[in-house]
Amino acid sequence: MVPLTRPTAVPYGPLLTGPGFATHSVQQMIEWARSHSLWQMMFGLACCAIEMMAANASLYDLDRFGVMPRGSPRQSDLLIVSGTVTYKVAGMVERVYQQMAEPRWVIAMGDCATAGSLYYHDAYSVVKGVDQIVPVDVYVSGCPPRPEALIDGILELERIIRGEEPRPVAGSDQ
Amino acid sequence: MPVDHDNAPSAPERLVPEEGPDLPPEDIQDFLINVGPHHPGTHGVLRLVTRLDGEKVVGLDVRIGYMHRSLEKIAENRSYHQIIAFTDRTADYLAAMHNDWVYCLAAEQLLGIKVPERAEYLRVITGEINRMTSHLLSIGALGLDSGATTYFLWCFAAREKLVHLFEELCGARLTYVFHRLGGVGYDAHPGWVEKAHQAVHGVIEELPRFRTLFHDNYIWHLRSKDVSRLSRAEALRLGAQGPLLRSTGVKWDLRRDIPYSIYDRFEFDIPVGTTGDVYDRTEVRFEEIIESAKIVRQALADLPTGPVIAQRVPRLPAPPSGAEAYARLESPRGEIGCYLVSDGSIKPRRMKWRGASFHNLAMLSELAVGYTLSDLINIVGTLDPVMGDVDR
Amino acid sequence: MSPRRKTGPDAVAVDETAPAAGRDRRAEIAVLLASAAGAALIEQRTETDGTLYARVAAAAWRAAAASLAGNGLVRLDFLTCVDWDDHFALTLQVYEMESRAVVRLVADIPRDGADVPTVSDLWPAADWEERETFDQFGVVFTGHPDLRRILNPERWDGHPLRRDYVDHVDITRPQYF
Numbered sequence: 001m002v003p004l005t006r007p008t009a010v011p012y013g014p015l016l017t018g019p020g021f022a023t024h025s026v027q028q029m030i031e032w033a034r035s036h037s038l039w040q041m042m043f044g045l046a047c048c049a050i051e052m053m054a055a056n057a058s059l060y061d062l063d064r065f066g067v068m069p070r071g072s073p074r075q076s077d078l079l080i081v082s083g084t085v086t087y088k089v090a091g092m093v094e095r096v097y098q099q100m101a102e103p104r105w106v107i108a109m110g111d112c113a114t115a116g117s118l119y120y121h122d123a124y125s126v127v128k129g130v131d132q133i134v135p136v137d138v139y140v141s142g143c144p145p146r147p148e149a150l151i152d153g154i155l156e157l158e159r160i161i162r163g164e165e166p167r168p169v170a171g172s173d174q
Numbered sequence: 175m176p177v178d179h180d181n182a183p184s185a186p187e188r189l190v191p192e193e194g195p196d197l198p199p200e201d202i203q204d205f206l207i208n209v210g211p212h213h214p215g216t217h218g219v220l221r222l223v224t225r226l227d228g229e230k231v232v233g234l235d236v237r238i239g240y241m242h243r244s245l246e247k248i249a250e251n252r253s254y255h256q257i258i259a260f261t262d263r264t265a266d267y268l269a270a271m272h273n274d275w276v277y278c279l280a281a282e283q284l285l286g287i288k289v290p291e292r293a294e295y296l297r298v299i300t301g302e303i304n305r306m307t308s309h310l311l312s313i314g315a316l317g318l319d320s321g322a323t324t325y326f327l328w329c330f331a332a333r334e335k336l337v338h339l340f341e342e343l344c345g346a347r348l349t350y351v352f353h354r355l356g357g358v359g360y361d362a363h364p365g366w367v368e369k370a371h372q373a374v375h376g377v378i379e380e381l382p383r384f385r386t387l388f389h390d391n392y393i394w395h396l397r398s399k400d401v402s403r404l405s406r407a408e409a410l411r412l413g414a415q416g417p418l419l420r421s422t423g424v425k426w427d428l429r430r431d432i433p434y435s436i437y438d439r440f441e442f443d444i445p446v447g448t449t450g451d452v453y454d455r456t457e458v459r460f461e462e463i464i465e466s467a468k469i470v471r472q473a474l475a476d477l478p479t480g481p482v483i484a485q486r487v488p489r490l491p492a493p494p495s496g497a498e499a500y501a502r503l504e505s506p507r508g509e510i511g512c513y514l515v516s517d518g519s520i521k522p523r524r525m526k527w528r529g530a531s532f533h534n535l536a537m538l539s540e541l542a543v544g545y546t547l548s549d550l551i552n553i554v555g556t557l558d559p560v561m562g563d564v565d566r
Numbered sequence: 567m568s569p570r571r572k573t574g575p576d577a578v579a580v581d582e583t584a585p586a587a588g589r590d591r592r593a594e595i596a597v598l599l600a601s602a603a604g605a606a607l608i609e610q611r612t613e614t615d616g617t618l619y620a621r622v623a624a625a626a627w628r629a630a631a632a633s634l635a636g637n638g639l640v641r642l643d644f645l646t647c648v649d650w651d652d653h654f655a656l657t658l659q660v661y662e663m664e665s666r667a668v669v670r671l672v673a674d675i676p677r678d679g680a681d682v683p684t685v686s687d688l689w690p691a692a693d694w695e696e697r698e699t700f701d702q703f704g705v706v707f708t709g710h711p712d713l714r715r716i717l718n719p720e721r722w723d724g725h726p727l728r729r730d731y732v733d734h735v736d737i738t739r740p741q742y743f
Contacts, residue, residue, distance in 0.1 A: 042214050043212065044218070045218065045219055045241065046218065046241055046243075046263075046267065046561070046562060047263050047267035047348055047349055047562070049218070050267065050268065050311070050348055051347065051348060053330070054330060054333075054334070054337075054347075057326070057327055057330035057331065057334075058327045058330065058331050059330070059331060059334045069214075071214030083218075083241075084241065084243055086239075086240060086241065086242055086243065087719060088239050088240050088242065088718070088719045089211060089219055089240040089241070092211055092212055092219075092240075096212055118259060118260065118263075119243055119244070119248070119264075121248075121251075122244065122247055122248045122250075122251050123243055123244040123247070123248055124244055124247065124726050124731070124733045125242045125243060125244050125717075125718065125726070126243055126244065143263070143349065144347075144348050144349065146347065238716060238717065239715075239716055239717040239718060239719070242717040242718065244726065246702075246727060247726055247727055283614070283615060410640065410641075411640070411690060412690050412691065413641065413642055413689065413690060413691030426663060431663075431666070432666055498613070498619075498670075499613075499615070500615070500617065500643070500659065500668075500670070502643070511643055511644065513644060513646070513657075513659070515648050517650075523648060523649075523650070524646075524648040524649065526644055526646045526657075528643055528644045532694065533642075533691050533694070536690075536691065536693060536694045565717055566717075
């Protein structure tokens, strides 16, 4: 995961602007609500899918963060690409992403979705990183990442949604 | 009416009734839908081009290859030690121990390496615990596909107890890279044996509760009995293996019939079914969890001391040109195998991976035609394909 | 023991004398194979693990395979090719459950234009294995009911497991040693 260099300057939370008045921007409230009810598109491709299922199961319980697995892209805001993306399946990944309504976010879970992992060399059929197909917001590394690492990635995404952290820009060193 | 299970036709007896509106026949058409490649069922990327007549599946084309990660091409450019990191994740990641094991068996046969006793015991222990976790996940996912979400959560909770053992042993929860040429890579610390006993006991204690929730459930019986019956002759003809074959009544298990490693020292039973339907396949897997626990307990009790890896295994082994080896073993999905051919260099000429799910999935079109779409999902679940094993 | 467990009758009994039976059976199979292949049988040997290895000329592929299938070796292990730069070694491995006899049949075929008769009617499991061999090596199996690509996308260019395959998509191939 990319370490932060500096937080943004937008304060989060209601401001006391006068005696008895608290103001809070509507935008912030919407982002707060969105970040705490990310409905996840069940997009398990390979081994990372098992850890994603374990994260959804009772020991690591993603439901307490508001993350609920949904089967249809029309009902989800978060696409967790977990597993290796091959050229044969790449078109389907993009189509599923395009079927999601905005605002939508993508977590590249695992090394294969991040950069192709150990299939980087000699694998003619593997797309080296899902960010060649869809824009990714958070990269969670690991092969496979522990469910706690996935939860960490989701919490990072929640902070990005609320504006507490900047979204990584391709090519920058943020 | 008694059914001759040996020679029963593969056509289903529980057919979907021919009901429907009174439209002239030319207004009613079959239609093609895609089940997959992305599917909320948990079997990975599998595409079933299904021709449906209402709810009934009348034709099925199984399209695979969406998880093809070029295992065999990669293996041609890696040394014999390096391939172990690929076999456990590229093929059948749910039974990673078995994949590493079969590759190591083939490579050890090719190179003439003998494995020490403690390593053999550790291989058996981890292999059987892996079989338990794989079966728990398989029947849990089957429950999830059928709508029994609680059962899925229970199976995963039981599985977590065993996965913690692996974490203590080799640091990984799913893709272990535990085996090495000539043994295993990590030794069990003295407290691990006791923890393993407790974890396995904890899982076995819960199984009666699982049976009450799911396997004895009347709704599950309605959904699974007589669905996709498979006769013994058909199973043998089509090349079924693993729990699928055993559910039809064929008592064939490589651990007992072509014993590898030290399986001839343990006492365990081979559960078989009778009709080969979805219910029997699930029951066979459930009973195999209990049998695996028996093997684990026996092996933990007899675990000898000693080294866990052979001495003097070359860093870059180069078997003589033209040497070949094939090793097979019984993974949770059935019979897997690894064929290695050497050309005298430090990299193998060819590594052919024989996957169990590949052969089981090829039978799907015979197994599923005539049943409903919802049965199709259950049938795929009981074939238990892991797309890594199918596509490699 | 759960009362619900049904133990069906053994279709295949465990035979304590299996290794010996395997050896006799292998000798028997070797003789049958030699008679089916005739002059096309180039080499026959027994590997260290007991597998009977038999190499035949490509023209006798179907006859040799049929003699194996007709004599009880109904379980298919795999069917694939090995690329030895000037030719392919088409390899088939089958075994018999009762005697545990394993036979590996090998035929040398040319890299291009090889016309190999299918064995998918002898072993239904060979259907997908032949599709995979076609997909990865380009070997065409005549008489196969549905020979199309199985692992790679349908419009993929080339046959990836061949040693002369050029990966158009990804060019980074550093050498390791």
